[in-house]
Structures are given as C-alpha cells and as structure tokens.
Amino acid sequence: MTLKRTHTCGELTRKETGKEVVLNGWVDTRRDLGGVIFIDLRDRYGLTQVVFSPQDDEAAHTAADQLRSEFVIGVKGIVTDRDEENINPNVKTGDIEVRVKELTIYSKSETPPFEISDEVKTNEDLRLKYRYLDLRRPKMQHNMLLRSAIYQHTRNYFYGKQFAEIETPFLMRSTPEGARDYLVPSRVNPGKFYALPQSPQTYKQILMVSGMDRYFQIVKCFRDEDLRADRQPEFTQIDVEMSFVDEEGIYEVTEGLMQTILKETIGVSVDLPFPRMTYQDAIKTYGSDKPDTRFDMKFVDFSEIVAGSEFRVFSKTVEDGGAVIGFVVPEKGSLGRGVMDRLTKRAQDELGAGGLIYIKNNEDEVYSSVSKFVSEETTAEMVKKSNASKGDLILILAGAADTVYQQLGDLRLMVAKEYDMIDTSKNHLLWVTDFPLLEYDPEDGRYYAMHHPFTSPKQEDMDLLESDPGNVRARAYDLVMNGSEIGGGSIRIHDSDIQSHMFKALGISKEEAEKKFGFLLEAFRFGAPPHGGIALGLDRVAMLLTGAKSLREVIAFPKNQRAISLMDNCPNDVDTDQLEELHIKLAPGAGQKNA
C-alpha cells in the first residue's frame, strides 16, 4: 500500500520538528555510517535526509540495508533537528532529518546507465534513450517546470485580456504548396489525406471572420523538415490573432506578454515599449534581420571613402555597386598576427568571405593589413569614420552588398562569441519591422511571399505592387530576443481586391488561388474585419529563458536530428495489414532497408 505522504521532500524545516511525517520519493544517495543509514530522499520538490537507525526501528533499519540508488520508497518517521555540525545551509530542508520508524519499498531499480546528476556529462543519445532517467536530473526538472510556468503565465495573460482560447484542427487540408507537410491517410476515405498543420494560420484568420475578435492558443505545429540542427518535427507555438488592430495593437499585447513571462518565470524586468528597427536598418547596421543588440559593434560603411582607392578590391567593389563595410572590435588592437590569420581563415572557411581586411588602431601605430595598397590618408579617414578608440580593431569586408552584409553580420557574432563580448545577463527584445513583402527566386524566375500570401503590403507601397514588387514593404514584423527570432506576424489582407493584386504579383492565377485557398477567399466575401496577429516560438522562448543550448533540453520527449525518438524508437515499421487498411503501399525500395 502507498503511504499517504504528509509532506514533499522539499518543505520540512524546524517548524515541523517533533512531528510524525510521511515522505515518498527516490533514493538519491545512501551512506552507511557505523550502522546508521543515511538516505537523501528526492522528489520533484527537493531532497530530505532520512535516517535509519536500529535505535529508532530495528525492522526499518534492516530493510534499509537493501536500498540502492533510484529505489522508490515511502517512509514514516519523526522530524528531528540535525546536530549543528550536520546542518546543510544549501538545502531548504538542511536543518532537519527524518528518523524513520516505517519503511515501504514501492519498487526497486537496476543500476541506471548514467548517474542522475547535473554534474555528470552523458552522451546525448543515451540520455534520449533513457529519457525518463534524464528527466529526473534537477536541471531537466527545472526546465520542465519553467516551461510549465511559461504556459501558465502566457495563458493567464491572455485570459485576462478577453482572448478566447480556441482549438483549431490538427487534421486539415493539404495544399499543393504544402511541401514539408506531414500527410495522414484516411482509412474511412480511401485515397484521401489530411495534413498536419504547419501553423493554424488559415483557421485563425477564419476565426476573425467568425467574429471571435481575439484568439489565442498554445498549439503544436508540424514540419517534415530536412534534417538540420535545432529543428524539431513538432514544435509549439503561442498563436495569436486580433481583429480591428494595426501593428501597434499587436506590439502592445505581445510586449505585455513577454514582460509578464520574463518577470514571472525568471524574475527579469524589461522596459516597454521594445525598440524597433526596420528590416533595412537591421541589415545595414548588423547584417542580420535578427540582430543581437546586447552588444554594439555596429557596421560602418566605408564605400564612399574608398570609392576612388588605388586598391582595386575596394574601388572595384564600389564601382560594381558592392559595399566595403566593417565594424570596430573594442580593445582588440593588440591581437597578434597568428590570431588574425586564424580569424581570416575562419571568415573564409565558415562564412565564405573572400578575405578579411583589418586595421589595428593602436596608440603606437595604426596598422592596416592592406597598407601596401591603401594610402595612410584613406586608412586614417576610415579610422575616423569608424569612431574607433585607440587600441581598437576594425574588421572590414568588401563584396556584393547582399553577401557582404550577411558575412559581416556572421563575423560580428563570431568575434563576439570568440572574445566573450556578449553580456548574457541582459535580455534585449527588439521589433524588426517593414520586411520586404516578396522575395525573388532567381531559379524559378518568380516572386514568393516572404511571410505568406495573406500578408498586407504597406499602404504607401501599394502602387509598387505591379511596377516594382521587390521593393514593396510588408506590414510584417518579427520579434527578436538576444539575436534569436522568437516570433513573427503581420497585418493581413482583408480586402479581396488587394488580395487579387497580391496573387497577380505572385504569378498565381485565379483558378490556382481558388484551388489552394478557396475556402479562405470565400470567407472574405462575407465580411472580413481588418485583422492581424503573431506567432511566438514557445520552444525557443523556453530555451532562451533556461539558457539551454538546444531545443531538446526544453522538450520532454524530443526527436533527435534524424527526426527519431530514441526512447520509443519511432518512426517505425508497420504491418502490411495496417497499410492495407489505410489504402496505401510502400513505394518500391522504401521498405527494403527496414526488412
């Protein structure tokens, strides 16, 4: 029988001294000291020292002899003050111990394949296979509970603001654009398939057309991704949509949410409103649409200064419409030649840069890595424009604008990490706004919607939709935290005329639009309110708040990078009968490697 616990392992103090209590939990550690057995008993709430002594109870003491790590037990005993010398000030229950009168062993444990401890490094595959043991580690318990707190405070925030929580379907329509859709064959509708949602986008817009006004949901989404780092086939989204709002309305609600989450889960205060930066400025200043603004090192454009330079790398670049840009690395003018060579090699190998040019603005000399080709005057002008202080290093790249901004952005991050220049105690939140509406795909020779085809163009760029589609800005925004995109959204098109223009710009015919998005377009014909929304990546937020290095650290049962769950070993082979029931067969070859 289960001993009904009176307390958890995390709460007893001297207030309970003398009381009889019942604790349940796992044997964390066991020490046998001269006939007295000490157990640290562990549960989700903490650790309590329990003591088996023949003086207290002969039978319990004898039974305790067989206890080993990870046995699950219940004890009844008396809370007793510890001797002064045995007090452990690092543990909440460190003032007391429980002297046991009765022991029940609920279940035994084999020796675990790794120690249940944060200190022990363990191969990740082993951790994932024995996830139930991995999840016993204090750090993982903390991550799961922090994640639970994110749900709690997110939900209460939205409940408090009259948002309706509404579930959208998981079995939805597959669209021909649905590359990366997970498909689900229907047994009762032979030959037909559902798709799992990559996002509830169409449904939340439909809910606005339904008059639900303010919707939120914390919802799983699915993408059959190509295998790469830090993606999960299923991921969790905080999904929001509002009617009769513009960008300001979305910003205000989202900022309040993030402020609440940060305050309530990790006790961090952030100021409102969050700073904003246009996409254009983000690229020009940080070479990224998700800049890490916890450190400076903003870009300086040297193009004008070096336009007429005798150094062809500079002048040719500018002639060709490219850019010569750089940034100042504070106090790194002292780096030696070897270090700079290695950095250059990394910029070439890892970032694809053509070469790395640098100026060391030191007290004794201003050293330029291209002094042979660039005049001292030009170098001095560059130093001046960069606002570098004495002792600073300036890193410079030259090349085609799109490429070089990105490379310099990556270099900025690489250097900041290398030299530990990021104050990780800070939390910087930033809106990046005015994203381009469309992206040109040179391979396909057409434009694609950068967010999705229902994103509204900016009113003032509407005229460009046909004449200069690449320069139309969208009413789209991303929320960036510490250099990670944690969310994005837009004000949607709610006017069928503008929608038609949009489809035209995307080269989508009326018939095609009807086939792909028919039900949403039809809904818009019956009175659609202006609306917009945002989706935040809950996994990523949890990762940032826990300081975890991987999404797998904040998901209870993640897949690995091959989209495989090592614990239950799925996806797996299924019986031919089962496939027959679903009216499908394996394609030739697909089954063979599993035979």
Added chain:
Amino acid sequence: MTLKRTHTCGELTRKETGKEVVLNGWVDTRRDLGGVIFIDLRDRYGLTQVVFSPQDDEAAHTAADQLRSEFVIGVKGIVTDRDEENINPNVKTGDIEVRVKELTIYSKSETPPFEISDEVKTNEDLRLKYRYLDLRRPKMQHNMLLRSAIYQHTRNYFYGKQFAEIETPFLMRSTPEGARDYLVPSRVNPGKFYALPQSPQTYKQILMVSGMDRYFQIVKCFRDEDLRADRQPEFTQIDVEMSFVDEEGIYEVTEGLMQTILKETIGVSVDLPFPRMTYQDAIKTYGSDKPDTRFDMKFVDFSEIVAGSEFRVFSKTVEDGGAVIGFVVPEKGSLGRGVMDRLTKRAQDELGAGGLIYIKNNEDEVYSSVSKFVSEETTAEMVKKSNASKGDLILILAGAADTVYQQLGDLRLMVAKEYDMIDTSKNHLLWVTDFPLLEYDPEDGRYYAMHHPFTSPKQEDMDLLESDPGNVRARAYDLVMNGSEIGGGSIRIHDSDIQSHMFKALGISKEEAEKKFGFLLEAFRFGAPPHGGIALGLDRVAMLLTGAKSLREVIAFPKNQRAISLMDNCPNDVDTDQLEELHIKLAPGAGQKNA
C-alpha cells in the same frame, strides 16, 4: 485605416452619454426610418444601436445607405440617451444609441447563405460549409466562449495544485495493437511511420517514472473511428496523472476540478464528495455502467418471486440462470392499451427485447399484461416488492441476465425521455468503480484488458488472476455526469511481477510484451512510483454544460460523421509527387474513385 475602437459593442450605457466613441463590428440589422438609418452593430461582446441621420453627418448618412447585413464597419459618434419609448431593456446597451459622425466600411458582404441568428434552422451541412458564418451566431459564440472558460478554469485549478503542464509528443510509436491509429509516413525515414496518439497514456506514465509527480495537459487525441454518431476523429482530453496516490487521491482532485468548472462556467454548485457506485451495482440497479441518476426508477429483481411461476417465460428464465427484472414508472398506470402496445413494439424493435410485460397498479384494479398466466398472488407479491404506489406502472423484462439488464436500462432511458421525467436542471455526478479488469471475447477465445493492460487489479482479487480472470476487479473508475461517461482512469501497475501476471492473463508472451511496450517496461525497471490518473473528455463536458445536442456544437471546426471537414473539404487528394516524396503509393483502387 482602422478606426481604433474605444469600446466594444457590449458595454456602452448612460455612463458614457455625451462621450465620443469608436465602435467596430458587423451590421446585424438595418432599418431605414424616414431618412434616418438605424443599424444594430454586432461584435463578440454584444449589440449597439448606431444611428445615421443627415442632421448629425450628411456624408456618413449618405454612405450608410449602402450598408447591408454582415458588412464590417467602424463608426465614430456620440453616445446619446434613447427616448423613453425606444429603450430596450433586454439588451445591456439598450438605454443608449450612438449618433454617427464618421463611418468607415472595412469590407462588404455578399448575402449570406443563411441568416446569422439562433432562431433560424439551417441544414447542418450548410452550417459546416460556411462555418465562419455559423460561428457568428450568438449561440455558437456562447459555446466557444464557454469552452474557452473551461480551459481557463481547468488550467488554473491544476496550476494552483502544483501540477506541471507538460506536452507529450503527437508523433509517436505505432503499436501493433494500434487499430484505429492514424499513421504518418516519415519523409526523412523512408518506409517508416509515426502514429498520432489515441491518448498520451504511455507518456504520462513515463512522466511519473521521471519524477514529475503531478502532470496535467489538455491535449488532442486521435482515433480513425468507424463512422458513427457523435465521435470526432480528433478529440480533446483533460489528461491527468499523479504519483503516490490511490483512488481517493484521484477522486479528490477530479471532484475539485468538476466543482470548479461547474461553478465558474455555469454557476452551478455541486456537493462533494460525489456518490460512488460499483460497476456491479450500477448494472444491477440501472442496467448501465453510466447510469443517469437524475431520476429514480431503480431496478427490482422479481426472479425469486416468479421462480416457480406457472408462467414458463418467468420460471424458465429463472431456471436457466436468467433474470426477471423491472422498474416502477411513477403515475403512468393510466396509460392506455394503444400506448402500451407501441411501447412494447419499440422495446422489441429498438432494444431487441423479446416482449414487454407490465403491471398497472391502479386504484381500481391491478392490471397485469400476463394475468392469464400469472396468478394474482404472484402479481401482488411483485407489486409489493416493487414498492409501487397506486397509479404507478411496472415494466418488466425477462431473459438472459447480461442482455436483459442492458435492455431494461435502455428501456428506462427511453421511458424517461418519452415522458419527460428527467430534471435537466440537475447535474448529477457519480463515480462508477470496481470495473472488471478483463473482458472475455468469445470470438477470439481470449481476454482483453477492459481499460488497458497497465490497469492494476484490486489487491484482494490478485489470486483470481489465473484461476478466474473474468471475476478480477480493476482499480479502475469512470466519472459519469447525467448519464454520460465524461472520464475514466485507473491506478496503474507499477510492479513488474504483477505486470507479468497481467500479460499472462491476457495471453501476451514476453516477446510480444517487449515488442509492444518495451520502453515502458524498461522504464519500470528503474524505479517506478505507485501512480494513477484519469482522462476527462473535454468535448463531452462542454456539450453537457452548454446543453448542446452534438459534439459538433462545441468544436470550432469539427468533422462531419464521414470524418470530412466540409469547410475546407478535407481529407483530399494529393499529388503523386507528394506521395513519392513520402515513399508511399496509393493501393490499387484507392485513388480511382477520386480521379
């Protein structure tokens, strides 16, 4: 541009008289009275009368002329007291109207295929096709918001009790027992499949092994059901699991939850603890394992009285081990012959009863439908045992015990509905306990777990597991509300020895158990706490609380009874390319009917 609303359509009263306000919403109704146009403007929060008069604003009045039902508009105007004779006391905003100075039309609407009104009966297929319009109806808005309130109060209840909300995977392992599993082919793992969860059962048990102690989640589950009434391919479960508890622990938490939900969403108080009834008693008393206890009509067993009856239907039934049972229908002794004949026919046609025997215990005479065969003394004894009052009717069935209990249970419900004997203002919650652990399937010649193979047998029945498996009772319980099963759960097996016995009783070999449940069995080898849980059907709870007649009334985007979503018309055909990417093909024949 969107006019930024200052108020919703549900909140203005005379407190705001004289203020300039902005409202956004849908045109509900429009009346043109002598050059003045009255609009009832509707949003999720209510209705407000807005008035367009040339005196207030010429341009707005002119523009208002084109307004039709379901146009989406914004108005700026002045809150004005209505004349006494125009006050509408049925509407919160009925004291005022808004005299419009500025009108913006956000979008127009075609004439909807049905009126947006609760009063108008509309074909359900049409409602599902135009779900976005259907959801604008006040009743559906109410249902969605009540459902949202269920989420809110459920979650806050669990958050307040230190339950951790943890997401379990949607892409999980398919088990060979997984009939009705939805399968999901993996693109990146050719020939392999995930399954969508029919319930997170194994994961929540794993979470207990992980030491998470108290878990809850509101989670979608999936079942590729055969098509029948009132099932949905995806449904929502309030899923709970706790460590170191017995039945009492689960009952207490669940009762508190239901009390909270009923109080907070529909303002109904229920007393704790809920009554309990064993499965055995429920069958013997009501002929159902989910008895509707809002009305009485308990079964009376006449078998002993009629055992020696000259009426062979009675005596033969008892001889063969069957039952002669009935119940009293209060005040229906006056029903005429024609009514009784029709009832008999329905009992035969709809319930499969052999025949219906009845006694009218009237003041003037005690009439038995089998008086030719049954002595007056026996009839009098039956009346006496039934405790029937004068004027009551006694309905009686005879037959094999299992069958006749069920038939009489169905008859009890049929009669209660027919004569409106159920007090629907009451909410009766009831635990049904001590379910049989195993069910014998005569076709397969073996036992199956009635709940699932991890359900714990009762300690005192453990010995019967091998000798008399059909009589082993489980530590399993259902929660019944007003005759509907709204949840069920059990205390689980956490001991590998007992688990082995269980598999043996189920005829599952060690190898098979390993293949099907390997990872869970392995987890149990590393210290499993005693644990148990429950899952409540949120859709059904929402249905009961809203008084809806179908699950489809409380799900935003339901499938119909063919598992089809009529709004977006899924499941649907997909391109052969897409199937190729997933390494599958349609089975011959499956695709043809869709070509």
